[in-house]
Amino acid sequence: MSLLALKDIHKSFASAEGPVAVLQGVSLAVQAGEVVALTGESGSGKSTLLHIAAGLEPVDAGQVLFGTQDMAALPDAGRAQLRRGTVGLVFQQFNLVPSLSVGANLAFQARLAGKHDAAFCTDLAARLGLADLLSRYPEQLSGGQQQRVAIGRALAARPEVLLADEPTGNLDEATGDAVFALMLELARAQGTGLLLVTHSARLAGQCDHAIHLRNGRLA
Amino acid sequence: MNVKVLLFCLLPAAPVLAQGFAGLGTDAEGFAVPERGRALQFPRDHGAHPDYRIEWWYLTATLQDADGRDYGAQWTLFRSALAPGESEGWDSPQVWMGHAGLTTPDTHFSAERFARGGIGQADVAAAPFAARIDDWHMTSTAPDGADAYSALQIAARDADFGYDLRLEANGPLVLHGQDGYSVKSAAGQASYYYSQPFYSVTGTLDLPGGPVAVTGQGWLDREWSSQPLASDQTGWDWFSIVLEDGHRLMGFQLRGRQTFTAGTWITPQGQATALPDGALSFTPQGTAQVAGRDIPVRWQIDWPEQGLSLQTAPVNPQSWMDLTVSYWEGPIRVTGSHDGRGYLEMTGY
Amino acid sequence: MTLQALLSHWARNKMQLAMLLAGLTLATALWSGVQALNAQARGAYATAAALVSTDGAARLESPSGQLPQALFVELRRAGVLVSPVAEGRFIMGDTRVTLLGIEPLTAPPGTAAALADGDLQGFLSGGGYAHPETVAQIGASDMALTPSQAVPVGTVLVDIGTAQTALGMADQISHLMLTGPAPDAMPEGLRMAQADAGAELDGLTDSFHLNLTAFGALAFAVGLFIVHSAVGLAFEQRRGLFRTLRSLGVPLRSLTLALALELALMALIAGLAGLGLGYVMAAALLPDVAATLRGLYGAPVPGSLQFSPVWALAGLAMAFAGAGLAGGQALWRLWHMPVLAPAQPRAWAIASGRAMRWQVVGALALGALAFVLGVFGSGLFAGFALLAAALLAAALLTPAALALCLRMAARLARAPVVQWFWADSRQNLPRLSLALMALMLALAANIGVGTMVASFRATFIGWLDQRLVAEMTVTPRDAAQARELEAFLTSRVDAVLPLRRVDATLAGQPGAVYAMRDHATFRDNWPLIQAAADSWDRLAGEQGALINEQLARRAGLWPGDRVALPGAGDVAILGVYPDYGNPLAQAIVTEDWFDRLYPDTPTRQLAIRTDDPDATRAALLDEFGLTAQAITDQAQAKALSLAIFERTFLITGALNVLTLSVAALALFATLVTLSGLRLVQLAPLWAMGLTVRQLAGLELARALVLAGLTMVLALPVGLMLAQVLLAVINVQAFGWRLPLQIFPADWARLAFWAGLAMLAASAWPAWRLWRGGGEPLLRVFAYER
């Protein structure tokens, strides 16, 4: 049984020219400790797919399963519970809580999920190069620094599934590689399933396998 | 519109002085009406006649100072009744209006006073005679037994002028019309009308420049009625003239669809001859712009039967009584077949 | 073209536009409404003045009240131009009116104008003229009444003869109007009262109008907060547009001009709407204001509003001034903006650390000013300046104080969501601070005015109970009836206490001297604020007088000082008694002395002490033949006094509610305009596992917490305000000082309303968030590619 399974997902958005089908029967599965890279052109539906996996976006048809739990069967509160404890999310932007310090941001989801571990958090911060920035506020950080806080925050909560949308998009290559490596390491060490959107074929190559989204289907 | 105009003009009893004369020709509802043949009695008729609508005590004086400068003075008390009769207190239907005028060759002063009857602010007592409104008065100073009008003191005063005059009559009272019954229109409207035209006057004028001692001649008119004018009569021109030979002439014309004239020729001894309608003729000779209107201030008066031909000229053409009820009233000089002085009153222009 | 580009912003931000217009409209409405009320009242005083005097002409009166009519005739005969007036209170039909009897032939021209179009003969034979409202109030009556706008409300203008008969004043008059020059020598027993009725009313009611104006200004200020925040936000949101336009070559001058033009357009629209609304508001409030002025000062103000173009222009000018004030900063910033300023809407109040420091500095400076005014200032104006400074200081301090509270709360918080809640609230504070300042002002004003009114009411009711001890009072028709009544009653009741007074100038103030019989009723009940030793015995011994608080405070006279009474010279002050609801100075001497000082003063009322009021009443009606209208029992008198009191503060209450509503609107406007920004802040939390329902709940909770904290901060400010109102403004305006009392139940009620207002203001954005599900939040993420 997979940690996360998406089955025959269909999703279209309303637009001025009528409905635009973005996903047309996408199925995929992520196993514990497995790292899956998701690639595709801009606008191909990668982010949408991730949002669906996180239970943020409802589907037109298809199933999202966490273990045996069907997402559609859960009430709003249940889905929120899932996001809090089971899923970690890293977005391209807009992902930090502006009113909390870096330290508080890092610990936030872990504490929300009741899985806070101060030592682990400190270690994580150090490894992400954030140790000196803990008392700063997001608006005082560069884009790359913010991205690392976002990744750290997701990792600190030790989710079962980590969904990351171009997590290294804002980082220079060296830092990006380092952060990517850290994510792989932690995912593998903690048995986290990792679904990762990237444009970099090089990074995709380092994953357990890579899937490519095109015309609403996996190629 | 001023409340006093309302009172004096719009009420049926408004005085003849008012312009337009609206409603004046109406029947005398409840009021006494002058009757031909009723003899006047003195001193009773010197006093007020509250059963008649309107009444006045009207004194004019042509005056000169020591330098021969001409002046004129006017003292008038009008009575107007809202209903016949008199009663005490505010219920009294009598309303009083006083007018005072003082004319110099270059200035004309006028003032007015109003009062309700019944409370003592204004009244006329027959014997001893006194006519009063506020501090203005016309009081008899005649000795006991003499006619009350044979000697008078009159005084009036306002913010910027005043006068105090003593009058001595050198002749008898004169009754106009038929023994004082004076017809005012071809339709027969009439009033009681008599005069004392023989006053010699001494006194003091209070002018802005200071007091001026004057002497001259005075003329008192007494008239009361309830229906003085015909409905089409719009105004009048009234003359009182003292000629140098001692004769007096009272003459007036009532302007209407048909002009109605009347007059009295008075000998120096006081013999009166009533002049019927049409005997006298009055012809305007020149007008002046007064208070925004054209007023004929120069007149030609003719009495062809007697060979009388007089031209009149005002001492001050601007003798406008600029009051609630306004009219022209001032001293005149008379030349022509006879010389003399007099007073002219013109209403309805 | 530029203007069009600018205006397109509003098409996309309709709510913002609505708020901007609503704020300016409300501000203009409240301000101009209050001005309309003031203008109407002042116009009414002028009407009243014109009716009874020629431009500021003096009147001649007797200190003991009435004059014989003969004196009028005597004066006229002496050449003094005077006109008689007989006036008095009179019951007509269903109401009590002032019967004003004049003599139309000698009256000044103003009076004549009142009679201009009507039936004069009817007037002289018993008809009356009255304001249409008064005619309606009277209903059926024996008198033929002609409606006339020139007669003040509550007055029936009649001929003097009619008035004398109706008022039982045969051959008596109340006073004389001088229509010509003053006499060289004042006749015996007469004195000249210089001020005409209008000027007197003006003086007395000035404080009331100042009060209203202060309220109007407060409301206007609160309204401007809304406008300022809306204009500021619109400016920030259009930074990008400005940059684009400028890089396209639009000169700064035309851009600024276009922005100014836009502002002017809004001011015009909102100003016109505000005028309309203000007019409606004023028309709705006028009956209460009129009732207050009539009850408190006897000022004849009609209850229906008239439109004045001057007022409309002034209101529009105020709208423009307000828009300029609120938008000036935006224009200034545009003028100083570099061509390539960052387009990112740098959350506009974020440079708030510095802003807040400046606010604190400003608050301290204003606080110091308020302190100085409180210690050294005197007069009504200083009082209001003190209030304004203190309120503004408190408002400026609000964000800093709230930030401090939130910081402390965040320290104490353990749970992450709670921590975030406080931190987030604090971080959003600058954006809300203007609206919260407005709320603070409104709440403090509510608490202050509410406490003042409640303190006043409590004191007033206690005082009424003490003062209105007589079981009933009887108003005799005239002096003769007063004597008969006293004789009739003496054997039937415990005590008959006649009320006599003469008008007098006391320490330079208009007022009256009253006679008081030495009786246990007064010794036991008459409240005194300060008393000399043995004050009652010494009063009975004719060693001095009691004076009312108004006189004591205005003239600074207290027991131990002396006051000059007409005819008696300087007499010792034996005590000071509170005298609420009366604007005039008073002194009381014992009855015997009074009768020697002012002989033949008529008795105006008789107070009756009796165990059996019903029997007394029956005896008065059946045996004596008095009309029921002449008898007022204690309960009636109390009810009347209380009714006047309540009405007096009805307008205050209404303005309170309006001010609070404006503050709520300010909050609503801010929260709505901020809701887009909030989505960005909330989306991560949603993604991290909070439900939209939780988030919406937290939004509501935040609003409530901020309202609660603001309320807590407003409490001391409100109490300070109440204290200033009671101890400074009231003393200056009315002449009495009241103890501050505390009414926590009122605060609870206010807190409830404030909470409700806050909930109402935050409900819509929260509801939108909740109803939208994740949809709006998700859109935040959807923009990332």
Ligand SMILES: Nc1ncnc2c1ncn2[C@@H]1O[C@H](COP(=O)(O)OP(=O)(O)O)[C@@H](O)[C@H]1O
């Ligand atoms: N909420 C939405 N409403 C309408 N269209 C959307 C929405 N979210 C995404 N889309 C559209 O769906 C398509 C896929 O978007 P997205 O998943 O963000 O692509 P990717 O992340 O692969 O660049 C795009 O064409 C985008 O415009």
Ligand SMILES: [Mg+2]
């Ligand atoms: Mg994407």
